[in-house]
Structure formats: structure tokens, C-alpha cells
Amino acid sequence: MNWQLLPQFAITGLLNGGPIALMALGIVLVFKSSEVFNFAHGQMLLIGAMAAWWFASPEGMGLPLWAAIIAALAVSVLLGLAIERLTLRPMTGQPLLSIILMTLALGQFLQGLTIFVFGTTQRNFPVIFSVTNPYRITLPLTYNDNPIVVVLRQNLVWSFVIAMICVIVLVLFFQYTRTGLAMRATAENHETAQSVGIRINHVFGISWAIAGVIAAISGILIATASGLDLSLSIVVLAAFPAVLLGGLESIPGAVLGGLIVGLAQGLVGLPNNSFFMGPAAAQAIRNSAEIVPYILLLIVLVIRPDGLFGQKRIERV
Template structure:
């Protein structure tokens, strides 16, 4: 019995850490939906694009090298230098801001006032377009990302230094770092939203576009800002996920894992994204631990979506979302 209890505790802890990773992706969805009402299907691809761009800059890779070599018959792939992680991150942030501006000017600016389904379809097109651009720019190989985040078993919390009832468990350093990063990111986003002029303008636009326009708030600037912040959040998620499992095109699918998180926490709540992520992370791990052996395993693949379906039926606004009543 004690062994099962300790194993359940380890499973719960691992679930919390997994939930933090889910929440990092969900935050980008919340930011864009809260400010513009757009469900950004491309958020997962933004994380992929940011991570691939970061790796490419760090390794000194020539963008579009495959295309350049095919057209001009060369064999150039790298500039011949490496860029330090901090500098590469700063350059990648600049790339994501430029991308946000391009998305707003070339796509979203022309869809203002359209039905939500039109905006959603636009983000689907954007997702596949960015995925193709990322492949063309940096190639499709699986890449290793190392920006100096600690990895491996934590020396203070492993089976030899920490035990309960004589049984030990360990936690990965990267999971601890991801938790700290998520906490700082949420605190920063909340502070930005509450205490800065731009943050208050974002909230005003989220509440009423027309009223915000009437008091002189530039919708174009705010939406570029929102997409830029969402791009930064995608970069953070891409760094953590890419460090953990490598930068590969399956990284874009983490957006699908964020959907249940949003349904639980609410599409307009930043703290809700964190709480929803933790519930999903812990829930799927414990369900796999308790019920998985009885049904043949693999419950992690569908548990989160079943839980989200129950929330859609009984509490569609989520735990922290706003209940919207439309009068006709």
C-alpha cells in the first residue's frame, strides 16, 4: 500500500508538470481570443515556427537554403558561426513581432467584422501556410534545442535523497524550470494587463471594439501587440517543449492538447489557462494510473477530451470564463 501511495504521488507530481506545459500553449490562445474574439488555430504552429527559427539562428543556418541551392546550384547551408542563446532568443522575438505585424496587415486587417467562423478558417489557413514556410526556411529534420535550461534528475529530489516510507521518486529539472517560467509568465501577463497603458487598452478592445475606437485607441496597434505577445508566449512554449522532446513538426500538434485546457479554464481567463492545464495534466495521469490497466491503457489520448466534453455540456464557459448571454 505505501508503495502504491508513493507511486500515485509521483504520478500526480508528473501530471502537474505536464499540466504546466499544456498551460504554456493555452496562454497564447487566451491572449488572442480575449482581445479579438479569434480562436487562433495557428498557435501551435507559432510555437513550432518560433522554436525552429531559434534553432536556425543559434546554429547559423541559412534561411531557405534548400530553395537557394536548388535555384542556384550551390551547397550553402550555414553561415559558419553560432549565435549565443540569449542573443538568438532576442532575435527570434524580433522575428515573431515582425510576423505578428505581417499577420495583422496582410490577413486580419481585412477580416474585421467578419463572422467568427471566417476568422477561425483564416487561422487554419495561416497555420498550414506557416508550417510550409517553416519547412522551406529551416528544413524538416528533427533538431536539438539547447538554450542552457537544466535537464536531468534533480539532485535534491531523487530516489536517493528524498523518499517516503522508504520509497523514492524523482523529478526532472526541466519540469521545475518550466513551472517557474509559467508562474513568472502568468504574473507578467497579469501585471501587463492590469498596470500598463497598453494592457488597459487591450482590455478595452476586448470589452468593446467600437467604444475603444471612440476614445482614440488604435485597433491595428493593439492587435499587432496582442499577436506579438502571443508570439512571445509561443516562443516560450516552443523552447520548453523543444528542449524536452526536440524541435519537430509534431510540435504543432500541442495546440490540440490545449483545447481541453481552454474548455476547462475558460477562453478569456489567464489564470484559468494555468488551472485548466494542471487539472488536465493531473487528471490524465491519475486516470491512466487508476483506470488504464482495467481498459487496456492509452487513456491519456482521450481522457482530456471526455472531460472537456462534460464541461461543454454542464459548464460551457469553463471554470473562470465569462458566461455570455446574447439577446435577440
């Protein structure tokens, strides 16, 4: 075990978990309101980030960065609304599985659309946070009398902060606004929601629009860290286990799930990590950090089939 590097990897992993949590939240949001697991979320991420790049870069519109981001968010809202109106509403009343598979197809369609419009080349996403000046934090811990210093890239820290701000804003929105109440009511039961006069189609539209915005924000955050190309759409694979870990319907669950996934991926990256297995096995796992969240997921689901925060069905006798 490499104790000296443990805090570094743990904290980096946890911070990486911020954007993962945000992606998970976008999926949970749609699932809660319409019971559809949105497999196209990754492509919404990609389109949001691509749009931001296009509005900002001289090859596209050449807008200042803040304007480009706002424009990209607007595009994502429209994309979310369009997906709901054009693909989900006509499917109303169809079996849930068909609708879910439809989102899978939709994802492929959007991926193709992105290739068609933007091509397949890797783009340099504009720099938002300084790359050269990482934060150095000295922890109040020592190892063999050496103080432990954690070095964190700026974009890592700020991505985490922005993701958490989004989460908090959303939670407040759900808890304290009328639209939030309508959304929570719709999430519980469509028929009852209609009977109290909630226009559930509007609620679905709003959920997809918010999911679009969240996707764009997480897409932009991830693109600032790792560059922008088509592989952005599969980053969302890290969010699926986060969603399931949290229990599909729970917002705190999605956030916690995202952080756990980030942490797990970070810890696996730890060099000379061989307290369970030989160094060769450790190296093999390190090379495939993507599957670690899924292994974790498997273990959690065996113990708690509803996930960590899955809603208990209230049964009164």
C-alpha cells in the same frame, strides 16, 4: 491503485501543465482582444522554436544561446505583427467564422513554410537545463513505511517556473499599464473602445505580438524537453481543451485549465491504474493520453457550459 507512484505522476503532470497553460494563454489573449480563435498558434510555436534553433546551431547563425533566444523572440514579434497586418486586418468586417477558418489555413501555410525553410528532419535543440541531474525531493509522506521520493527532471521544473513567471508578468501588465487597460477595454467592446479613442488596430497588433512571444517561449520550453521537429505544432492540441475548460476569455481560467490538463494526463499515465476498470482498459487509455483532456472537457462543458471561469454576461434588469 498504485499509491506509491501517485505523487510522482501527479507532480510531473502538474509541472507539465505549466507550458500547456502558457500555450492556452496565448490563444486566450488573441481571443479576448479580437474574438478570433487562433488555430495557427501551434505553428507559431513551431516557428519560434525553429528560429531559436537556427540562431543557436552551428548550421545556422551559431549565436550564443541567450542571444539566439532573444533573436527568436524578436522573430516571433514580427511574425505576430505580420499575421495581424497581412491576414487579419484585410478580413475586418468579414464574418467571424471566415476569420477563424482563415487562421486554420494560415496554420497550414506556416507549417508548409517551415518545411520549405527548415526541412523535415528532427533537430537537436540545445540543452538548456541539465539532463543528468534530476531533482530528488523526499515528501513528508510514507507508504508502507517507505518515504515517498519524487524525481523531477530539471527542465520540467524550470519550464514550469518560467511559464508561471510569464503568466505573472502578463497579469501585472494587464492590470497596471495603460496598454494593458486599453487591451482589456478593447476586449470588452470594440465600438466603445474606439469611441474613447483607443486605436483598436494597434491593440490587435500588440495582442498578436505578445501571443507570438508566448508561443515562442512555450515552443522553446517544449523543444528542450522533447526535441524539435514538425510535430511540435500539434502539441498545441493539449492546449485547446485547457482554453475551453477555463472558459475561453479568462486568463486565470487558461492557467488553471492548463494545469488540470497536465495533471489529468499525468494521472492517466500511472501504471497499474485500475480502480475504475480492468487493467486492459487502463492500458488502452494510457496509450492515448492525448484524448483524456478532451474527455474531461466534455464532462466539464456539460456541467458548466461557460467553462470554469467563463465571463458571466452582466445582465441588469
